[in-house]
Amino acid sequence: MRVEFQGELDALEAGFQDAGEIVLRSIRGVVDALRTQDVELCDEVIAFDDEVDERYHALEKQIELVLARQTPVAGDLRLVLALLHSGLHVERMGDQCVTIAKLTKLSSHLDTKQTVIESLVDMGERCEEMVKVSLDAFAQRDVERARGLHGLDELVDRANRQVFGEVLGYVNDPEALEWGMRQITVARCFERIGDNAVDIGEQTAFLVTGEFAEFTDASH
Amino acid sequence: MVSEDMTQMEAPRIDSGRIAEVSHGLDRSEVERREKVFSVSGLEVSYHGNVALDGVDLAVHKNTVTAFIGPSGCGKSTFIRCFNRMNDLVPGAKVSGTVLYHGEDLYARDVDAVEIRRRIGMVFQKPNPFPKSIYDNIAFGPRVLGMKGSMDERVENALRQAALWDEVKDRLKEGALGLSGGQQQRLCIARALAVNPDVILMDEPASALDPISTTRIEDLMHELKRDYTIVIVTHNMQQAARVADMTAFFSVLVDEDGGRRHGILVEYDSTRKIFTTPSDKRTEDYVTGRFG
Numbered sequence: 001m002r003v004e005f006q007g008e009l010d011a012l013e014a015g016f017q018d019a020g021e022i023v024l025r026s027i028r029g030v031v032d033a034l035r036t037q038d039v040e041l042c043d044e045v046i047a048f049d050d051e052v053d054e055r056y057h058a059l060e061k062q063i064e065l066v067l068a069r070q071t072p073v074a075g076d077l078r079l080v081l082a083l084l085h086s087g088l089h090v091e092r093m094g095d096q097c098v099t100i101a102k103l104t105k106l107s108s109h110l111d112t113k114q115t116v117i118e119s120l121v122d123m124g125e126r127c128e129e130m131v132k133v134s135l136d137a138f139a140q141r142d143v144e145r146a147r148g149l150h151g152l153d154e155l156v157d158r159a160n161r162q163v164f165g166e167v168l169g170y171v172n173d174p175e176a177l178e179w180g181m182r183q184i185t186v187a188r189c190f191e192r193i194g195d196n197a198v199d200i201g202e203q204t205a206f207l208v209t210g211e212f213a214e215f216t217d218a219s220h
Numbered sequence: 221m222v223s224e225d226m227t228q229m230e231a232p233r234i235d236s237g238r239i240a241e242v243s244h245g246l247d248r249s250e251v252e253r254r255e256k257v258f259s260v261s262g263l264e265v266s267y268h269g270n271v272a273l274d275g276v277d278l279a280v281h282k283n284t285v286t287a288f289i290g291p292s293g294c295g296k297s298t299f300i301r302c303f304n305r306m307n308d309l310v311p312g313a314k315v316s317g318t319v320l321y322h323g324e325d326l327y328a329r330d331v332d333a334v335e336i337r338r339r340i341g342m343v344f345q346k347p348n349p350f351p352k353s354i355y356d357n358i359a360f361g362p363r364v365l366g367m368k369g370s371m372d373e374r375v376e377n378a379l380r381q382a383a384l385w386d387e388v389k390d391r392l393k394e395g396a397l398g399l400s401g402g403q404q405q406r407l408c409i410a411r412a413l414a415v416n417p418d419v420i421l422m423d424e425p426a427s428a429l430d431p432i433s434t435t436r437i438e439d440l441m442h443e444l445k446r447d448y449t450i451v452i453v454t455h456n457m458q459q460a461a462r463v464a465d466m467t468a469f470f471s472v473l474v475d476e477d478g479g480r481r482h483g484i485l486v487e488y489d490s491t492r493k494i495f496t497t498p499s500d501k502r503t504e505d506y507v508t509g510r511f512g
Contacts, residue, residue, distance in 0.1 A: 002508075002509045002510060005509070071458055072508070073457075073461070073495045073496070073507050073508060074495060074496060074497065074498055074503075074504050074507050074508050075504055075508060076508045077495075077496065078496070078497075210496065210497030211497075
């Protein structure tokens with residue numbers, strides 16, 4: 001039944017996973033660029049973002065067509081909606097990577113502080129892991145694994161606070177402070193990537209259970 | 221997911237009165253708060269001893285649109301015909317179980333089937349106007365029933381309610397068969413409304429119509445449910461999704477031994493639930509087009 005439609009849904013899902021794989025490469029790129037302070041690698045990450053955007057726009061276009069032609073309902077509708085949201089989260093992650101790459105370039109002429117760099121690399125690696133978990137949990141419809149992202153995100157948030165505390169200590173050193181302020185923004189970008197991975201986890205839970213609920217509600 | 225930095229902020233105070241509530245169709249609790257027009261329990265319908273529909277329990281509530289969907293042979297048309305005793309007219313048909321109409325047994329011996337069909341009107345798949353003038357089509361029912369009051373007014377009101385008045389007001393004496401299919405169907409709805417019914421049953425009312433006429437009939441259903449209770453059988457699932465507050469999914473049960481088939485009610489819930497998160501796998505398979 002509806003063989004062609006099922007094929008279209010499978011293609012949408014493959015497109016989303018592909019965009020996810022691409023963004024994982026971007027994250028890996030900025031983590032390496034940070035560790036080695038490699039300006040050329042930063043440029044590559046910035047240029048590579050077109051790949052992420054291209055995949056996201058293709059996914060969005062395909063979803064528009066499926067909605068118009070197939071009017072999916074129930075589980076199919078949830079899949080299409082979850083893919084649309086999750087695709088956007090992936091695209092945002094790509095944008096965060098671009099910001100990190102630009103900031104790394106901008107501060108390359110200043111002295112680096114190894115403790116902060118180590119914290120940022122640690123955050124980046126945790127984010128990479130979170131994105132992998134979010135993509136796998138989505139593919140396997142594994143709600144428990146998706147919920148586990150919340151715990152991983154706490155660690156990223158903690159590292160973000162550490163970077164902030166560290167930079168506060170540079171207040172009497174203008175050059176270190178300038179460098180540190182940029183690193184606070186880098187940490188903030190990783191923190192947002194972690195949030196986006198949790199958001200994909202929430203879409204997985206919606207897809208499986210039919211009910212949307214944030215894993216944590218930060219307004220209370 | 222809200223950004224972690226924001227967690228340090230004090231929770232905002234929300235004046236809920238300022239945030240408008242947006243509603244898309246009635247939810248189940250809203251529907252169930254309304255008066256029950258029909259309460260069906262343990263319903264079984266058979267033709268010459270062959271069971272066509274079995275074990276149906278559901279309630280239809282006032283001023284709502286209730287849709288019956290399901291594959292061919294699931295008994296949805298058989299079921300809608302139980303609401304105005306149309307099955308009485310089918311030779312060999314037997315209805316058992318209970319159908320209460322405003323709390324009264326619809327199948328009690330002393331019930332006047334003609335009065336029932338006045339209060340519970342029906343519109344069929346194929347428009348079936350009488351070969352008479354537009355005016356006489358509407359006036360026929362009230363005349364037969366000896367209804368009092370101005371007939372012109374009654375005809376105009378019925379045509380206005382059926383959103384047909386502006387198109388036919390200058391040719392009321394012309395033959396109804398000269399109208400388009402969509403107009404003929406709205407004429408049939410007007411004819412049903414002219415005798416002051418309480419319920420309108422519609423059996424595939426738009427399946428023979430073009431998309432624009434279909435949209436008109438669907439818009440009409442939204443209008444009419446303010447004053448009437450509407451029950452509709454449809455093959456078009458998107459139509460049920462668009463017009464109904466509640467949706468019942470019927471399916472066909474095939475006996476293991478003899479291959480006998482009969483209809484059953486699988487799931488009955490708010491349309492929102494049926495088309496977003498149905499509880500039964502069979503409903504999900506049907507609405508997503510993987511079965512039937």
